[in-house]
Amino acid sequence: MNKKYEYSDTTQLSPHFNAKEFRCKCGKEHEFMISNELIEKLEKLYAALNCSKIIVTSGFRCTAHDKTVGGSGTGQHTLGNAADICCYGQDGQPISSKVVCCKAQDIGFRGIANITAAYQYTHVDVRPNGKWYGDEVHGNNTVTDDFYKYFGGEDMKGIDVSVHNGNIDWGKVKADGIDFAILRAGYGRLASQKDEKFEQNYAGAKAVGLPIGAYWYSYAMTPEEAELEADVFLSVIKGKQFEMPVYFDLEEKKQFDLGKEQVSAIMRAFLKKVENAGYFVGLYGSASSLTTHTADDIKSRYTIWLAHWVDQTNYSGAYGIWQHSENGKVAGINGNVDLDICYKDFPTVIKGKGLNGWGKTPTPVPNVPDTGVTVTVQIGKDSYKGTLKKV
Numbered sequence: 583m584n585k586k587y588e589y590s591d592t593t594q595l596s597p598h599f600n601a602k603e604f605r606c607k608c609g610k611e612h613e614f615m616i617s618n619e620l621i622e623k624l625e626k627l628y629a630a631l632n633c634s635k636i637i638v639t640s641g642f643r644c645t646a647h648d649k650t651v652g653g654s655g656t657g658q659h660t661l662g663n664a665a666d667i668c669c670y671g672q673d674g675q676p677i678s679s680k681v682v683c684c685k686a687q688d689i690g691f692r693g694i695a696n697i698t699a700a701y702q703y704t705h706v707d708v709r710p711n712g713k714w715y716g717d718e719v720h721g722n723n724t725v726t727d728d729f730y731k732y733f734g735g736e737d738m739k740g741i742d743v744s745v746h747n748g749n750i751d752w753g754k755v756k757a758d759g760i761d762f763a764i765l766r767a768g769y770g771r772l773a774s775q776k777d778e779k780f781e782q783n784y785a786g787a788k789a790v791g792l793p794i795g796a797y798w799y800s801y802a803m804t805p806e807e808a809e810l811e812a813d814v815f816l817s818v819i820k821g822k823q824f825e826m827p828v829y830f831d832l833e834e835k836k837q838f839d840l841g842k843e844q845v846s847a848i849m850r851a852f853l854k855k856v857e858n859a860g861y862f863v864g865l866y867g868s869a870s871s872l873t874t875h876t877a878d879d880i881k882s883r884y885t886i887w888l889a890h891w892v893d894q895t896n897y898s899g900a901y902g903i904w905q906h907s908e909n910g911k912v913a914g915i916n917g918n919v920d921l922d923i924c925y926k927d928f929p930t931v932i933k934g935k936g937l938n939g940w941g942k943t944p945t946p947v948p949n950v951p952d953t954g955v956t957v958t959v960q961i962g963k964d965s966y967k968g969t970l971k972k973v
Contacts, residue, residue, distance in 0.1 A: 584615045584662045595621045598628050604641030604665065608650070614642035615662030619708045624665065626689045627706070631677055632882060632900040633669050640666040641705060658693055664707035666697060672882045672900070675931055679704040685713070692727070704767040729754040738762050738924040742797070742905065745779040747915055752786035754914030762793040762826055762924060764777035764887075764903075767818045769799035771810040776818050784822060793929050795826030797866055797887075798852075801834060804844075805851035819861075823939035825901070825929040827864040828856060829887050838875050846877035853884055862928070862937040866905075869897040885926070 587593065589611040593601040604616050622915060628636055643651070643659040658664035663754045669677040679696040693707035695716035705718075712934040717725045717732070726732035739759055743750060744766035755763070765783045768776040777783075780796075787794045798815040802808035819828065830852045849865060864885035867876060872886065886901040891908055903924045910921035933940045948959045 584611050584617045586615050588613055596625050598633075598636065599624060599638070603638040604662075606642050606644050606647055607640065608644055608647035610644075612644060616642065617661075617663045617708050620663060620665060620706075623686075623689050623691055623706070626669070627669070627682070627691075629688060630685045630689060631669055631682065632672060633677070634672050634674060635670045637668045637670070638665050639668060648714045656707050658707040663709055664693065664705065666703055666705050666801075668703050671887065673931070678702070678927075680729075680733040681925070682706075683715075684733065687729050716773045717896065717918040740764065740903070740910060740924055741910065741915075742766070742920045742922060743779075743783060744916070747775050747779070747917070747919055750781075750783060750786060751914035752783075752790045752792065755787075755912055756790045756792055758913035760792065760912060762795070762922075763787050764795040764797055764826060764922065766795040767798055767815060770801050771807060771814055773814055773817065775814070780818065793825035795824050795828055795928075797829035797831045798839070800830060800832045800848070800852065801847050802832075802852070803837065803840065808848045808851040809855050812852045815852075816856065816859050819939075821939070824861075824934060825938070826924075827862045827865045827885055827887075827928060827932070828938065829864045830856070831866040833866075833868065833871065838871065842875045842877065846876045846880060848879050849876065853880070857884075860937055860939075862932045862935070864902065869895060872897065872899060885928075887922075902928065907909060 587601050589605060591601045595601055595616065599621055601616065604614060606612065606614050619632050619670060624636065640659065643653065645655040645660055648657060648660050649655045652855060664960070669682050671677050679700050679701040683696055684695050686704065686706050691706045691708060692712065693705065693709045693714045695705040695714065695718055697703040697705055697718050699719050714724050715726050715729060716722060737760040740762040741755070741760055742764040765780055765787070766777045767780050784794065796819055798811060799813055800808065802811050813953070830849060832845065832849060837848065850970045853863050853865065862885070864887055865880060866887040866889065869888060869890040872881065872888065881899055886899065887903040888895065888897055888901040889904065889905040890897055895904060895906070903922050905920055905922045907921040912919050
């Protein structure tokens with residue numbers, strides 16, 4: 583059902599959307615329509631992507647305005663069935679349209695399209711008949727029947743390693759198609775517990791140009807001990823540059839036996855201290871521990887590195903990296919190695935914010951356009967590589 587609203591209407595339609603966001607942007611004060619189904623599905627999209635906000639750049643359009651921005655004058659915007667949107671993650675960065683298109687497909691939007699070359703703006707609609715999955719960078723026709731397939735192959739393949747992987751030939755690793763690596767920096771709260779291969783792995787991965795991150799394995803039983811571990815971790819990585827996040831790894835049974843509240847307090851203590859030192863910090867955890875022993879505020883504030891060794895994870899929370907196997911084979915490494923997939927363009931975000939040892943580079947904030955089919959917005963590199971696995 584599509585309801586009509588007066589131009590001055592400010593009805594709160596749902597927890598995250600107000601009627602005024604969908605007014606026509608032609609400059610004239612006239613009534614407009616909004617589909618109830620559109621709002622319901624936008625709320626589902628908000629939850630599925632764990633958004634901090636969704637900006638509606640174009641909602642209802644009168645016939646004249648729709649034609650002005652390149653439409654036919656009779657499209658879904660003129661019926662109140664459509665919205666052009668920009669979705670933002672909990673880190674404040676735009677979520678790639680590649681990710682949004684895939685999730686919108688899961689939720690059941692019948693019209694979906696990437697709008698711009700920067701993959702930042704997405705069209706969604708609830709047209710009553712048919713289906714349109716488009717990519718307006720390449721025209722106005724349907725381009726696929728499955729966005730997961732269409733955007734496939736652009737995620738980053740990675741590994742995570744420690745002293746247990748022995749001496750690594752990083753040139754062969756990169757040549758084998760590996761795009762990034764997460765290195766164990768150490769464990770515990772003593773300086774002597776630095777990983778014996780960390781310096782060697784750091785130098786080797788840097789020499790071949792692989793983006794790298796680091797992690798610290800925890801034995802902390804209290805927030806105070808976690809802060810001590812953070813201090814040692816910071817001393818080990820000081821003076822180095824990381825294109826990928828740095829992670830806190832908590833997985834000991836005795837820690838989980840403390841219960842969710844205490845485990846979450848330990849996590850917060852470490853993560854906050856490292857974050858305050860100027861690092862893009864995240865949490866490593868299994869699908870089980872993230873569900874049962876990790877507070878929601880942690881999962882919404884910090885990027886997640888999910889460990890779930892299955893072909894297709896059913897973990898429903900947000901995550902930036904998925905460790906999907908512990909039995910991988912990669913050239914340049916003897917024996918098994920952990921395999922990871924990264925769905926987010928961490929190097930661009932981290933360098934842009936001047937974190938992890940990188941100098942701060944000011945990033946211009948673009949004006950949000952009333953996006954039509956012919957609009958092109960160039961905003962550097964995508965902020966996300968794209969979550970292309972169905973979860």
